[in-house]
Amino acid sequence: MIVKAFTRAALLLLAAMAMPMAHAAATAQIKTQAPGYYRIMIGTAEVTALYDGSSTFPLTLFKNATPETLDRYVEEINGNAPKVVNGSVNSFLINTGEHLILIDSGGGKLLGPGFGQVMANLKAAGYSPEQVDTILLTHMHGDHIGGLVTADGRPAYPNATIWTSKAEADYWLSAANAAKAPKAQQAGFQRARDILTPFKDGGKLKFFTAGKDLLPGVQPIALPGHTPGHTGFVLEQGGQRILFWGDIVHYSALQLPHPELAVGFDADGVQAVKTRDALLKLMAHQQTLIAGAHITFPGIGYVSADERQGYRWTPVGYGEVR
Numbered sequence: 001m002i003v004k005a006f007t008r009a010a011l012l013l014l015a016a017m018a019m020p021m022a023h024a025a026a027t028a029q030i031k032t033q034a035p036g037y038y039r040i041m042i043g044t045a046e047v048t049a050l051y052d053g054s055s056t057f058p059l060t061l062f063k064n065a066t067p068e069t070l071d072r073y074v075e076e077i078n079g080n081a082p083k084v085v086n087g088s089v090n091s092f093l094i095n096t097g098e099h100l101i102l103i104d105s106g107g108g109k110l111l112g113p114g115f116g117q118v119m120a121n122l123k124a125a126g127y128s129p130e131q132v133d134t135i136l137l138t139h140m141h142g143d144h145i146g147g148l149v150t151a152d153g154r155p156a157y158p159n160a161t162i163w164t165s166k167a168e169a170d171y172w173l174s175a176a177n178a179a180k181a182p183k184a185q186q187a188g189f190q191r192a193r194d195i196l197t198p199f200k201d202g203g204k205l206k207f208f209t210a211g212k213d214l215l216p217g218v219q220p221i222a223l224p225g226h227t228p229g230h231t232g233f234v235l236e237q238g239g240q241r242i243l244f245w246g247d248i249v250h251y252s253a254l255q256l257p258h259p260e261l262a263v264g265f266d267a268d269g270v271q272a273v274k275t276r277d278a279l280l281k282l283m284a285h286q287q288t289l290i291a292g293a294h295i296t297f298p299g300i301g302y303v304s305a306d307e308r309q310g311y312r313w314t315p316v317g318y319g320e321v322r
Contacts, residue, residue, distance in 0.1 A: 010029070035124035036117055038220030038298035039321045042289070043238020045096045045217070046321070048125050049291065052089040052106030057251060058084065063262040063269055070254075077253045083121035089143050090299040091118045092244055092291050093127065094235060099215055100127065101134040102157065103233060103244050104293060105147030110191065119156060122198050127311050132157040134215065138162040138246030138293065139227040140172040140192045148195055155199070162199050163214060165222070166207040168229025171267075173197060189314065223248060223279065225272030226265065228293060232279075240290040242300075248276050250294045256280070257310035280311050289316075 023150060059070045074085070089111070094101040106118035119129060123177040135157060150156050171177055173196060178189035199205040208214045210231060217304025223232045223245065232245045249255045250263050259277050262269030283290060285307045292299040301315040 001033075015169050036121040036297065037125040038300070039125070040300065041321060042235055043240045044095055044240050045235060045237040047235070047242060047291070047300075048093040048095075048122075048127075049300055050091045050093055050106070050118045050121045050125070051113060051297045052118045052121075054086060054088045054297070055111070055114070056083050057087050057263075060080045061250075061264045062254060063264065063266075064260050064273070065258070074260060085254065086296070087251055087294045088297045088299060089115065090291075090293050090295070090297055091147070093122060093125070093132075094218070095127075096215070098134070098215065098239070099134050100131045101136060101218065102132050102160070103131055103136045103158065103213070103291075104138055104144040104246070105135065107143040108146030108149065108156070109151050110142045110146035115143075116147065129157045130159055132160045135160045135162045135163065136214070136218075136220070136231075136233055136244075137168070137293065138232065138244070139230045140168055141227065141247070142191050142197065144190065144246075144293070145192065145195050149198070155204075160204075162196070162205050163208050163220075164205065165210065165220070165229035165231050167224075168227060168231070169196070169200070169205070169207065172199065197273075223275050225268050225270075225275045226263075227267050230275075240289075241282065242291055243291075244291045245279065248279060249292055250256060252272065252292070252313045254296050256310075257306060258315055259310055284311060 038049040039048050059067070059074065062070055065073070088104055091106050092103040094103070105160050107115045109116050122129065136146070148156055148162065172189060172192035178186055181189055196205055208220045210220045213219050217235060217237050219234045221234060223231045226247045230246055232243055235242050235244070255261050255276070259280055260273055262273055266272040280303055283303050287302060290303060291303060295313065301313055303311045303313060306312040
């Protein structure tokens with residue numbers, strides 16, 4: 001009797017173990033991500049982060065430190081020293097109630113597979129490209145302007161006026177500057193001219209003045225170094241503030257504790273380091289909310305001084321839109 005009871009119990013146990021395995025084998029994995037948008041309120045303005053894609057940066061991208069030092073920095077972060085680090089490309093949408101403003105357009109088709117998702121995520125967030133009336137460019141690198149046009153070269157946001165700093169346009173749209181640039185950089189100049197010259201010729205590319213409100217509650221601020229006219233945008237509504245700082249930081253885990261690390265994309269690495277250092281001190285002191293183009297999606301959070309080294313990043317948490 002004991003043996004029979006044991007045998008019956010063992011069979012039931014084996015059957016119970018087999019059932020989940022059979023069920024799992026019959027259920028296909030979905031392997032798609034949730035739409036890449038994230039929404040918060042800044043006073044009465046709605047801000048939506050839009051994911052364009054993610055990629056890896058080689059450690060050799062970072063300057064002002066030896067390879068051994070960079071390996072040590074990364075090892076301090078996560079216990080090993082990979083030769084690449086991950087980075088996101090983020091754009092941001094602001095709905096003030098009167099204007100629908102896109103800050104940077106992502107890379108479109110310029111960056112290859114996995115990128116060019118801003119448009120799809122804007123639609124998933126409940127908007128259409130025709131509703132965007134203003135596009136603000138932090139600068140004219142390909143991952144910020146590529147999404148301005150469709151795959152066949154038409155304006156992706158047909159009713160939008162594009163705004164940039166004059167210093168940025170003068171630099172990138174100049175044939176003389178392109179001719180003087182190192183050969184490896186000439187494609188970037190050509191890309192900017194191909195994309196933006198038609199907007200300029202059509203009267204749809206305009207220039208703002210840093211330090212003066214462009215729209216009510218939206219002010220551009222000069223953040224030079226990464227490019228000559230690199231610009232951030234401060235949105236202030238209802239006593240709340242957020243800074244869209246473009247490419248001040250490419251990899252937060254490295255450049256926040258070590259702000260002295262320039263990147264190979266910087267037009268003027270010395271100035272970029274000075275700008276980042278001064279801005280991080282100010283943002284940490286003010287506890288201003290930050291939106292970063294290359295900080296892990298949604299790229300929104302705060303910087304604060306780290307008593308051990310440099311600064312640290314605290315991302316916003318997921319929650320209801322209030």
